[in-house]
Amino acid sequence: MSVDSFVQNFKxxxxxxxxxxxxxSKFYPNVVRANAFESFLKSGxxxxxxxxxxxxxxxxxxxxxxxxxxxxxxxxxxxxxxxxSIESINPDVALVLVNGKILPQLCKNLDSYExxxxxxxxxxxxxxxxxxTLFHSLQLSPNTIFENVSTALSFDGFVVQYDKNxxxxxxxxLLNFIDTTNNHIVIPTRYIVKAExxxxxxxxxxxxTFGPNTSLSIATSEVFVDEQANVxxxxxxxxxxxxxxxxxxSIAQKSSSTVTSTTVSYGSSLIRNNHRAVHNGSNVxxxxxxxxxAQDKQVIDNHTEIDHATAHCSSTESYKHILSDSxxxxxxxxxYVREQAQKTNAYxxxxxxxxxxxxxxxxxxxxxxxxxxxxxxxxATCGGxxxxxIFYLRSRGISTKDAMSMLTLAFAEDVIMKIENESVRxxxxxDFLTLLSNRTK
Amino acid sequence: xxxENELLTELTDxxxxxxxxxxIEQEYAPKGLSEDTVRFISQKKNEPEFxxxxxxxxxxxxxxxxxxxxxxxxFPTIDFQDIIYYAAPKKKQELQSLDEVDPELLKTFExxxxxxxxxxxxxxVAVDAVFDxxxxxxxxxxxxxxxxxxxxSFSEAVHSHPELIxxxxxxxxxxxxxxxxxxxxxVFSDGSFCYIPKGVRCPMELSTYFRINAKNTGQFERTLIxxxxxxYVSYLEGCTAPMRDENQLHAAVVELVAHEKAEIKYSTVQxxxxxxxxxxxxxxxxxxxxxICKGISSKISWTQVETGSAITWxxxxxxxxxxxxxxxxxxxxxTNNFQQADTGTxxxxxxKNTRSxxxxxxxxxxxxxxxxxxxxxxxxxxxxxxxxxxxxxLLMGDTCGAHTFxxxxxGNSSSVVEHEATTSKINEDILFYCNQRGISQEDAVALxxxxxxxxxxxxxxxxxxxxxxxxxxxxxxxxxx
Numbered sequence: 060m061s062v063d064s065f066v067q068n069f070k071x072x073x074x075x076x077x078x079x080x081x082x083x084s085k086f087y088p089n090v091v092r093a094n095a096f097e098s099f100l101k102s103g104x105x106x107x108x109x110x111x112x113x114x115x116x117x118x119x120x121x122x123x124x125x126x127x128x129x130x131x132x133x134x135x136x137x138x139x140x141x142x143x144s145i146e147s148i149n150p151d152v153a154l155v156l157v158n159g160k161i162l163p164q165l166c167k168n169l170d171s172y173e174x175x176x177x178x179x180x181x182x183x184x185x186x187x188x189x190x191x192t193l194f195h196s197l198q199l200s201p202n203t204i205f206e207n208v209s210t211a212l213s214f215d216g217f218v219v220q221y222d223k224n225x226x227x228x229x230x231x232x233l234l235n236f237i238d239t240t241n242n243h244i245v246i247p248t249r250y251i252v253k254a255e256x257x258x259x260x261x262x263x264x265x266x267x268t269f270g271p272n273t274s275l276s277i278a279t280s281e282v283f284v285d286e287q288a289n290v291x292x293x294x295x296x297x298x299x300x301x302x303x304x305x306x307x308x309s310i311a312q313k314s315s316s317t318v319t320s321t322t323v324s325y326g327s328s329l330i331r332n333n334h335r336a337v338h339n340g341s342n343v344x345x346x347x348x349x350x351x352x353a354q355d356k357q358v359i360d361n362h363t364e365i366d367h368a369t370a371h372c373s374s375t376e377s378y379k380h381i382l383s384d385s386x387x388x389x390x391x392x393x394x395y396v397r398e399q400a401q402k403t404n405a406y407x408x409x410x411x412x413x414x415x416x417x418x419x420x421x422x423x424x425x426x427x428x429x430x431x432x433x434x435x436x437x438x439a440t441c442g443g444x445x446x447x448x449i450f451y452l453r454s455r456g457i458s459t460k461d462a463m464s465m466l467t468l469a470f471a472e473d474v475i476m477k478i479e480n481e482s483v484r485x486x487x488x489x490d491f492l493t494l495l496s497n498r499t500k
Numbered sequence: 501x502x503x504e505n506e507l508l509t510e511l512t513d514x515x516x517x518x519x520x521x522x523x524i525e526q527e528y529a530p531k532g533l534s535e536d537t538v539r540f541i542s543q544k545k546n547e548p549e550f551x552x553x554x555x556x557x558x559x560x561x562x563x564x565x566x567x568x569x570x571x572x573x574x575f576p577t578i579d580f581q582d583i584i585y586y587a588a589p590k591k592k593q594e595l596q597s598l599d600e601v602d603p604e605l606l607k608t609f610e611x612x613x614x615x616x617x618x619x620x621x622x623x624x625v626a627v628d629a630v631f632d633x634x635x636x637x638x639x640x641x642x643x644x645x646x647x648x649x650x651x652x653s654f655s656e657a658v659h660s661h662p663e664l665i666x667x668x669x670x671x672x673x674x675x676x677x678x679x680x681x682x683x684x685x686x687v688f689s690d691g692s693f694c695y696i697p698k699g700v701r702c703p704m705e706l707s708t709y710f711r712i713n714a715k716n717t718g719q720f721e722r723t724l725i726x727x728x729x730x731x732y733v734s735y736l737e738g739c740t741a742p743m744r745d746e747n748q749l750h751a752a753v754v755e756l757v758a759h760e761k762a763e764i765k766y767s768t769v770q771x772x773x774x775x776x777x778x779x780x781x782x783x784x785x786x787x788x789x790x791x792i793c794k795g796i797s798s799k800i801s802w803t804q805v806e807t808g809s810a811i812t813w814x815x816x817x818x819x820x821x822x823x824x825x826x827x828x829x830x831x832x833x834x835t836n837n838f839q840q841a842d843t844g845t846x847x848x849x850x851x852k853n854t855r856s857x858x859x860x861x862x863x864x865x866x867x868x869x870x871x872x873x874x875x876x877x878x879x880x881x882x883x884x885x886x887x888x889x890x891x892x893x894l895l896m897g898d899t900c901g902a903h904t905f906x907x908x909x910x911g912n913s914s915s916v917v918e919h920e921a922t923t924s925k926i927n928e929d930i931l932f933y934c935n936q937r938g939i940s941q942e943d944a945v946a947l948x949x950x951x952x953x954x955x956x957x958x959x960x961x962x963x964x965x966x967x968x969x970x971x972x973x974x975x976x977x978x979x980x981x
Binding site: 417 | 570880883893895896897898899900901902903904905906907908909910911912913914915916917918919920921922923924925
């Protein structure tokens with residue numbers, strides 16, 4: 060199977076869905092979907108000749124025969140898997156998606172949750188004007204080709220709405236379960252987060268695949284953060300090896316708002332993140348943190364973009380990578396400072412530890428600055444574990460293995476500590492140490 | 501504010517110091533590019549068969565290529581059929597001494613301050629002056645010949661040392677390398693050739709002045725420097741070009757080969773016509789410069805001060821093939837008015853224990869755009885490679901831009917690569933401190949910029965450092981951020 064069959068399957072799926080619309084093709088959300096569909100057909104799957112995809116050859120990953128339609132029946136085994144997983148994550152509030160669709164009976168404490176969950180079409184019917192300014196509105200950068208796939212097939216998309224002054228106490232867990240028992244499957248997910256003035260919210264996202272076949276999750280989200288709102292997003296990408304994740308997130312921020320996004324990736328065979336933030340107002344702050352631990356032949360590709368379009372804003376970016384075996388990690392961090400964005404303060408750092416000679420890191424920090432009264436800096440480092448630090452610990456009676464774990468964990472902790480939720484943090488630390496001990500044997 | 505504006509006006513009004521043209525009879529190749537043009541150039545220069553073949557192969561390959569589009573500079577599409585590919589001052593009979601050189605020509609050199617005449621020889625610089633593609637006079641030749649050093653024009657070397665040309669031409673930058681390198685390989689006019697034999701330390705700084713003089717003539721220089729085992733050479737290249745309204749294309753190729761324990765230091769001060777304050781005219785400087793550290797413990801160091809050209813687009817690179825070899829790149833790129841620069845370096849580590857260091861300082865003023873684009877590539881087998889890159893940008897005024905595109909591609913765990921970049925304007929506190937002590941705004945800026953670039957300017961040979969400092973001052977007069 061090939062890339063062509065992926066495109067063909069996508070086309071068939073969309074056209075079938077289109078037929079089922081019963082003449083509502085003029086309905087605004089469907090118009091947007093149709094446009095996105097056309098855009099994807101035009102661009103196709105990017106090749107390595109595309110600068111944004113230079114280091115990741117998607118073609119081997121797309122050589123699998125992916126199906127777009129999942130079975131509607133939840134098998135017993137899958138139900139048990141879902142139940143066990145939710146139990147072990149133990150969230151206070153959970154929005155559960157099964158094969159891309161919200162399954163209300165599995166969701167947890169959503170009724171008492173301060174935020175509101177609405178379907179895309181439902182949201183449009185209730186607030187048509189607002190919807191047009193939100194859905195697929197963030198100018199998408201040229202590297203986000205797959206956003207069009209999830210937008211085109213966003214029939215099950217939803218909006219998470221936080222009204223003015225709403226302050227949530229517990230984080231919302233967004234759990235996406237995929238069943239691959241019958242075939243390799245593509246699950247597009249599409250959602251919008253709308254945080255109104257002075258609201259505060261926290262979202263934790265995770266995808267879990269069940270079954271022997273490969274899942275391809277194409278997730279796209281748009282996050283709108285109004286004045287003085289504060290939104291925290293954690294993406295835990297620790298799915299099993301038989302999965303591929305293509306994740307796009309575009310954030311638009313108004314005055315005095317803060318967004319902190321933390322992405323921790325150590326699962327899946329291929330992860331590609333396109334995370335982007337645009338500033339629209341003064342005193343905006345964006346934090347983007349990332350940690351990637353790549354093993355075997357894993358490919359983890361982090362593309363970030365911070366667009367300082369207005370004055371008096373700041374951003375902090377810190378990405379850390381730990382590579383072993385024959386893994387490949389790509390980092391591309393774009394920082395734009397537009398002409399009018401004076402007094403911008405942008406900081407970016409990208410650090411990598413290579414634990415093997417067959418791993419490859421391709422790092423491309425990228426600063427494009429058009430304003431003069433700014434402070435922008437970036438730093439990138441690559442190297443192995445410091446021999447002297449190991450020696451120091453060895454001379455104090457600590458074994459090489461322990462010393463290695465200690466140093467790499469300390470390296471990763473910078474990012475892990477940014478996660479507020481303690482249970483997630485603990486789980487990452489535990490997984491991290493297991494990964495490490497498996498490696499050092 | 502008023503003061504700032506005055507200073508800015510003053511700056512933009514300052515005329516290009518080296519803008520003049522000299523009237524010398526010229527011989528032209530017919531306009532346009534075809535196989536015939538290539539043959540014409542080759543025949544004019546009386547070249548051996550192998551070189552013609554090299555040119556033709558390059559030309560045919562060039563035909564299959566498309567001009568690149570990825571760069572961060574904008575310019576109208578170049579009509580390659582609207583360029584004269586060969587221009588040479590008409591051949592007179594062999595020159596016996598400098599007196600016989602066309603006085604017009606000497607005057608031009610005088611204006612440029614090239615130490616060509618007897619007295620100026622005391623400056624200790626051997627000059628192979630290239631005046632629109634053909635070497636006119638060469639000094640210090642005997643002294644160099646004594647040591648066995650070959651330093652002559654490229655066309656001369658083709659006849660005197662064809663075996664070296666045959667062996668090394670295109671060995672570092674093959675004609676298939678890129679669009680402009682292919683073009684250059686097909687139509688290169690002349691350039692400098694330098695060979696340092698085994699164990700010889702070149703006793704003086706070698707320098708060449710390139711000048712683009714004839715209207716509508718693209719200048720296609722070809723420079724080849726070979727340093728044999730345990731030799732050392734420091735080569736200087738300086739450029740000034742007269743004022744023109746039409747854009748001129750300069751697509752040169754420079755190849756350096758350093759053998760075992762050899763060291764090549766290549767310094768450039770580039771001050772070609774940048775176009776007027778409205779962005780009209782100016783030189784397009786699209787150059788392929790690359791060196792290869794072939795032998796163990798060899799070293800290649802690039803130093804460049806780029807203040808001129810409407811568009812500067814080049815990446816002096818080093819391929820670190822020999823174990824323990826060292827590559828260095830020091831650059832100051834200044835852009836003003838509508839100038840654009842996309843410059844940087846490539847360090848390709850293939851040998852063990854190779855080290856490289858990149859220091860790039862960009863200064864943008866006016867409406868200019870200044871980009872650093874660099875690649876550090878460490879191959880799997882390049883154990884214990886070490887790289888440090890630093891690229892700083894200084895912005896003056898709110899209409900200019902500074903961009904950084906570093907690529908780091910690391911393939912093993914024993915290597916250490918570090919990159920850091922900063923962008924900011926001149927610190928107001930520092931300016932205030934200077935003002936407070938009676939230093940005028942303009943002098944303070946010059947002082948700060950000089951300090952900012954010192955790390956790079958220190959790498960230049962003495963006489964160049966002085967020129968470069970003057971250039972910086974002229975280029976940035978009054979542009980207070």
